[in-house]
Amino acid sequence: MAQTRDTAPLRTYSYLGPRGTFTEAALAQVPEAVGQNWRSVNNVGEALGDVIAGRSDGAVIAIENSIEGGVSVAQDALATMPGLRIVGEYLVSVNFVLVARRGTRLEDVKVVNAHPVAYAQCHQWMDATLPDHGHIPATSNVAAASALFETELADAAIAPPGIVDSYDVDVLAEAIGDNPNAVTRFLHVSRTTRIPEPTGADKTSLVAELPVDRAGALLELLQQFSTRGVNMSLIESRPIGDELGRYRFIIDADGHISDERVADALLGVRRFSPGVMFLGSYPRADKSPIVFDEKYSDDVFADARDWLRGLLAGESDVSSAQPSRAG
Ligand SMILES: O=C(O)C(=O)Cc1ccccc1
Numbered sequence: 001m002a003q004t005r006d007t008a009p010l011r012t013y014s015y016l017g018p019r020g021t022f023t024e025a026a027l028a029q030v031p032e033a034v035g036q037n038w039r040s041v042n043n044v045g046e047a048l049g050d051v052i053a054g055r056s057d058g059a060v061i062a063i064e065n066s067i068e069g070g071v072s073v074a075q076d077a078l079a080t081m082p083g084l085r086i087v088g089e090y091l092v093s094v095n096f097v098l099v100a101r102r103g104t105r106l107e108d109v110k111v112v113n114a115h116p117v118a119y120a121q122c123h124q125w126m127d128a129t130l131p132d133h134g135h136i137p138a139t140s141n142v143a144a145a146s147a148l149f150e151t152e153l154a155d156a157a158i159a160p161p162g163i164v165d166s167y168d169v170d171v172l173a174e175a176i177g178d179n180p181n182a183v184t185r186f187l188h189v190s191r192t193t194r195i196p197e198p199t200g201a202d203k204t205s206l207v208a209e210l211p212v213d214r215a216g217a218l219l220e221l222l223q224q225f226s227t228r229g230v231n232m233s234l235i236e237s238r239p240i241g242d243e244l245g246r247y248r249f250i251i252d253a254d255g256h257i258s259d260e261r262v263a264d265a266l267l268g269v270r271r272f273s274p275g276v277m278f279l280g281s282y283p284r285a286d287k288s289p290i291v292f293d294e295k296y297s298d299d300v301f302a303d304a305r306d307w308l309r310g311l312l313a314g315e316s317d318v319s320s321a322q323p324s325r326a327g
Contacts, residue, residue, distance in 0.1 A: 011057040012037040014047040020142045020166055022092050026186035027060040029090040033188075042139045044074045048081050051191050058087070064185040065094070067178060068120045070236050075250050078189070078279060079207040079238065086205050086280035087196055088188035095177045096122055096141070099169040100156040101148055106172045111136060113144040114158035117184075122158055125176040145169060185285065196282050198256035201289045203233065203282060206266070209240065209248045209275035218249075224268035225253055228261040229296030248275070254290045257281040260301035261292065 013033045016023040017040025024040075027033055039056055041047045047059035061074045078084060096118055100109065111134040112119075112126070118141050119126070126133060136154050138144035144157040145167050156172060164171060196202075210217040225232055234252035255262040257278070269276050294300070311317065 010035075010037045012039050012050075012055065014039045014041050014050040014056040014059040016041060016044065016047060016061070016140050018140070018142050018146065020160060020162055021140045022094050022160060022184055023060055023062060023140070023186065025092045026062075026090045026184075029092075030058070030060060030088060030188050033058065033060075042143075044071075045077055048077050048084060048189060051189060052081060052083050054191070058188055058190040060090070060186050060188050062117065062184050063089075063187045064234070065117060065121065066181070066183045068117055070234075070238075070250070071117060072238060074187075075236065075238055076241075078187075079248055079250065079277065082277075083191060084189050084279070085192060085195075086187050086282055087190050087192065088282050089203065089285045090186045090188065091183050091285045092186065094118075094121070094182050094184050095161060095175055095180060096158050097161050097163065097171050098156050098173040098176055099145055099148075099159050099163055099167070100172050102168060102170050104155055104170060104172065106130075109156040109172065110134065111154045112156050112158060113138045113147050113154040115139070115141050115144055118144070118158045121178055121182055122176045124178040125173070129173070129176075142166075188282075195257060195280065198258050198281070199283045199287075201284045201287050202254075202256035202259075203284050204253045204255060204257055204262055204266075205279035205282075206251050206253070206269065207248050207275075207277040207279060208251060208269050208273040209246075211272070211274055212246075220272060221249065221269065224272060225251075225265050228265040228268070229293050230255055230261055230265045231290075231292075255281075255292070259290075260298045261296040264301065 013027055013036060015027045015038060027038060044061045047061055050056035051059045062071050063074045064070050109130055113136050115138050119135055138147060141160050145159040145163050148154060148157055208221060210221060231254040232251055233254060236250045237247040238250060240246040240248050253262060257263055
């Protein structure tokens with residue numbers, strides 16, 4: 001096993017490769033991964049499988065794009081592979097170029113290699129510029145370009161701008177993404193059950209199923225958060241897959257599981273949902289502090305609990321009169 005100078009073994013992190021992908025740029029932002037062993041893999045399931053099997057200590061996976069929305073394969077993998085925890089999130093700006101083997105002209109491009117998420121983000125440009133093109137899916141943005149040198153099935157590839165540093169390609173068009181401000185959110189996933197310390201700017205992710213055939217069940221799920229003053233930054237449904245019409249919900253809530261209001265909301269979800277999975281509490285990539293109403297602060301929850309404990313212990317209710325809280 002590889003060793004550092006002080007003989008501590010290097011940790012291994014799996015990422016969607018090969019080198020030069022946006023996922024690698026996200027991994028480069030993970031402080032504990034710097035200087036460690038990076039393992040390039042071909043898909044999200046392989047990266048998470050490495051973590052579960054102990055081949056890697058962590059994995060970085062794309063989870064959401066500002067144009068395309070949730071990366072469903074990553075959401076489904078997290079919801080169905082037990083033993084994983086999210087310990088961090090990172091943002092990477094994504095933009096794309098169209099590249100080809102040297103000498104290819106744009107008007108000769110008939111078939112394009114592209115990662116499906118990248119392809120979806122360039123579809124306006126592709127449809128306007130190459131209206132009759134075909135698409136071959138690639139495992140990653142860099143694999144799309146490298147495949148140009150393995151087969152001639154495609155004439156061009158959608159790739160990150162840095163591709164020119166590693167491959168001998170012509171750039172046929174730059175900035176072909178439909179939105180120049182596109183951002184992808186990546187998760188750092190590990191096997192640890194140790195929850196990162198709260199920072200005041202945290203996020204909690206979970207997956208919850210609804211009780212079947214109950215009117216208002218989704219509203220009731222949302223109420224678990226709203227009645228504790230917890231904002232949700234994401235809620236997305238994904239089919240469970242066993243039959244039509246059954247969904248699980250992927251939820252990101254503002255705050256940390258050690259915040260009383262978040263813990264109380266999780267207890268509510270646990271009581272209500274037939275299938276709930278805690279995915280982790282971790283610092284937000286934008287470091288923006290969570291804003292919440294004073295009546296949902298930790299002190300107010302603790303005060304209410306003390307009051308109840310006192311009543312159960314036979315204390316009089318009079319001494320614990322609390323200052324009134326508006327709202
Ligand atoms: O990491 C990459 O480069 C990928 O191929 C996955 C991807 C696809 C589109 C946007 C961000 C990440």
